[in-house]
Amino acid sequence: MSTVRVQTTINNQPTEFLCEPRQSLLECLRELLKMTGTKEGCNDGNCGACTVIMDGRIVNSCLVLGVECNGSEITTVEGIAVGSKLHPIQQAFLENAALQCGICTPGFLVAAKSLLESEPHPDEQQIRRYLANNLCRCTGYDKIIKAVQQAAGGAQ
């Protein structure tokens, strides 16, 4: 199958790749760019493990085609930390034991970062609503909500 040239900015780096029209952004990240931090849990938009920020909005990268990303700015879990310093939301996840197996964590971190950028002081219900697209089977969400609350508090 012929490939299409796509020019994007991923985690602030100009990034170019050649992809087949049938390849999702998730597949482009994982298979073409070897950025495996973004996870596949369902490949049909129902678990949120592949959440990335695209042009300021969170998307399920399994539901976006690679060819749709030409000219887009994308942030993945690999782009959240600043150099060797963790982002407050990453630090809060660690301090609150907000992960067990960790497979859903990249999606939650990206979504939570996006939430805090648009709503720096969310209440519990706002956090729950914003993260309702992200499934976690290990934690029962309790410690994830607390981590987001702590990160929000820290940003005040």
Add this chain to the structure above:
Amino acid sequence: MSYQVIGTRPVRHDGADKVTGRAVYGADTQMAGMLHGHIVRSPHAHARILRIDTSKAEALPGVLAIVTAADLPHPGDRMVDLGEGLTRLSWVHGNVLASDKVLYAGHAVAAVAAANAHIAEEAASLIEVDYEPLPCVLTAPDAMKPDAPLVHDDVFMQEFGKLTDTPSNISDHFRFEIGDAAKGFAKAHTIVERTLDTSTVHQGYIEPHAATVLWNNDGRVLVWCSTQGSFVVREVVAAVLDLPISQVKVTPTEIGGGFGGKIPVYLEPVAALLSRKSGRPVKIAMSRKDVFEGSGPTPGSHMTVKIGVAKDGKIVAAQANLAYEAGAYPGAMVGPGAMCVFAAYDIENIAIDGYDVLVNKPSTAPYRAPGATNAAFATETVMDEIAEKLGIDPIELRLRNAAKEGTRRADGPKYKRIGCVEVLEAMKNSAHYQAPLPGPNCGRGVAIGFWFNIGFSSSCTISVNSDGTVNLVEGSTDIGGSRTSISMQAAEVLGIKAEDVHPTIVDTDSVGYTAVTGGSRTTFATGLAAHDAAKDVIRQLSVRAAKLWEVDSELVNCQRGVFQSGKHSITFKELAAKLEETGGPVVGRATVNPSGVGGSFAGCIVDVRVDPETGKTDVLRVTSIQDAGKAIHPSYVEGQMQGGTVQGIGWALNEEYFMDPSGIMKNSSFLDYRMPTALDLPMIETVIVEVPNPGHPFGVRGVGEANIVPPPAAVANAIHRAANIRMTRLPMNPNAIMEEVWR
């Protein structure tokens, strides 16, 4: 006993990797020349395979190998260890790739390896399989009928330990009995008997199964996979491929959830065959549909529980009939269900019949306290009804009957020190139980549950670094923070910080045999191995200190990382810097197979509101109470309790395999198989009870499982109080509730 490290909450050792996306999970394995595999699965629940034609698929450019059951060696039957029990090799074999018959929709029949996943998928669709559909049977009650279609022609019923000559879907019928149940019931003041059903549900781990295999040119089979037990994968891959176990090396990746479902082996032998044919490494990752239809969910069940009590609520007799759906191959975990069904109570007269029933559904796998959650749904709703009939508070009724040290369980063992009473007292005294109900159409339910936990083998080595830290090597894949709970136990013994222990989980060539991460055993047994290995380090370092001071090593003692003898004293860190001058490196080692396993009790209190118009149930408040023995890392203990509780709420309210009459699953996606989301839940309150297990140096019991056991019954009991209906079937979704309301 005061501790320096045990009971604190350090950041987990693998934390940075897991919040930055660097941790490598099953599907993240990348290798030069790697091919992608795809598995062809049966569209029929029960059918004879007449013909498989792979010629069109083979002709597709980019396809490098295709395999069917014909490519598997047939070494003859024997028993193999599946990690939490033995089974017949022919059944494992048959589940990996079907040969003459398919036994469930989703059963693997062939596989292809190609240059990329898209070509592999396309090639799979070109493989032609002709089937002769056969009548299927989908539930335990149907499968137990004498004229039911047989799932296997060659499975004969084992009854009370003896193999009969009757081919049957009931592969096993056993009985646990103490006292005389009939005599007990004759003396009862009140008897409640109910028949209840639970649905097939899935563990729901977010990471689909994934494995990469290279059949190397020296004949060794190298496996990288997401598993709860790398040594189980080694054992099963070697058995299925008829190789010596030393020819197989398994490197576990990080694991994205398992809950028991990543103990069985599905993909690895298939990827190995594809690798041998193609000469390339082959990765196979399941789709979510594959996970639902082709891995192992937990059994649906059909249960009758009868409990008789005296006027004061003391149980005089209890009886249970438990029929669990094994799926396509025997092994429904009904044994553990029977061990747990009355395990919370001290009862003189018990009779329990268990039936392991074959049906045309996926072969079931362990799932977090396997079998116990089903059973507790039955027992604990019957107990609730008795409490109501007698006008006794439901926690008080349970306290009057609670199992304690010396109570004999129906399957034989007498309890050592257990925390059933302490859990019930903590429930009664909790802020939640004391609080008023929030409003109309609301109800509060309680329930308790038990899981026995397991011991099994673990190995550990600890090498001392000259900077005063240690490297800890172990073989338990870390599914929820166990690197840290294991390291903390070594740190406590060595008198150093948790952060000064660097744990690594290694492959099957690099550590002694270590059993599965399952049965709540990891912090207990591998933790014990770490404790013992740290003791070995202390013993060796005492010899070094003695050498420095020219005293007898017997006269050196070590407290909290300080070695002392008379006026001499040296810290662990100082001594670590002197290894070269005192004789070279120090490596501590230990292997364990502990017998001092301590079972865990858990309780759940839940408040719900049931919408009288729609039957929708909202969970308003939940508290999980569990006896941890000793909480090594309280945050991860709470995490287990919260996670198990929420899975139980999923079972209670939403989750089920929805099968059409021909045995096709109609909801094999996360959209339609709806697990709880953040929006469905309140915060999950926890109360950790600590009744130390005398069989572990720090008192650890293991906390992974008992917490899922009570919630479905607690929710059912809460729904009863909110809507005045007794639910006897899981899940209790709005449909089921309105049917009961309108009955």
